Amino acid sequence: MNFNRCELIVAILLAAWCCVPSGAVAEEAKRETATFGGGCYWCVEAVFQRIEGVSNVRPGFMGGRTENPTYRQVLTGRTGHVEVIQLEFNPDVVTYETLLQVFWRTHDPTTKNRQGPDVGPQYRSVVFAHTDQQRDVAEQYKRLLNRQKAFRSPVVTSIERASAFYPAGSDHKDYFNRNPDKQYCQAYIIPKLKKLQELFPDQLKADSANNPDAP
Incomplete structure (x- = not known):
């Protein structure tokens, strides 16, 4: 040439x-990426969809040994994967620290391998860090929570390096917004959204500020 x-x-x-x-x-x-595991990804997805500055919230799996795992495989608890949500966020609108705060306040980070009725290693509390900075911030925040005894029991959330993300099937995406009247949504997701509204009113998107059920 x-x-x-x-x-x-x-x-x-x-x-x-x-x-x-x-x-x-x-x-x-x-745009930056964040990945969190805090129990059933239907719950975590619904929470972060309502945060201003957050977009493209996707449920899926991370942290396991099997490539391209199915939901049924992960459900056995033997693949090593965790149900997670992966999202994009604008740090000029919402900081990673704020996302961590929302994450830790909207699930129970003191129980190992369990969130409500969902039991197994696939439901463990975990922060998957995409950068060294995210890892450092998450570790410092976790130490602060335990030092201040923010919860009745120690925070057991694990902080790990992000690995391959496998998106969940379409029937799991946008689950609460499509099925708000389902029994699971009424019993477990709506209480989380009401708590989100109470604790983080200034972080909510306009449609969610007055109506936690809004998509």
Whole structure:
């Protein structure tokens, strides 16, 4: 390839880059990823869908040994995976520290391998850190919670390096918003959303501020 052709290609690429709206580039640069496991992912998904600055909340599995696990496989508790939600957030709108606070206050981080009626290692409390900074912040926050005795028992949430994320099937996505009248949603998810509304009113999206059941 000669230099003239290289210069032409570079010029075309630069022109294409310049045509991208600066706001879109900035918005893309602001997106970061977070992954949390706090029991049934239907519950955790519903909570974080209502936080301002959070988008693309997806339920799935992380932390196991089997590639492309099915829900039924994970349900056995033998694959090593955890039910998690993975989300994108804009740190200019909501900080990672705030996400951790929401996470720890909307499930019981003091019980090992159990959240409410859901029992097994697939329901353990875990923060999957995507960066060293996320890991450090989560570890410091966990130490602070235990030092201040924020809960009656010590926080047992594990903090681990993020690994492969396997999205759940479509029947598990947006579960509460599609099935608010289901018995499980009424018994376990709605109380979490009401607690979220009480504890974090300033962090909620506009539609959720006055109505915790709003999608």
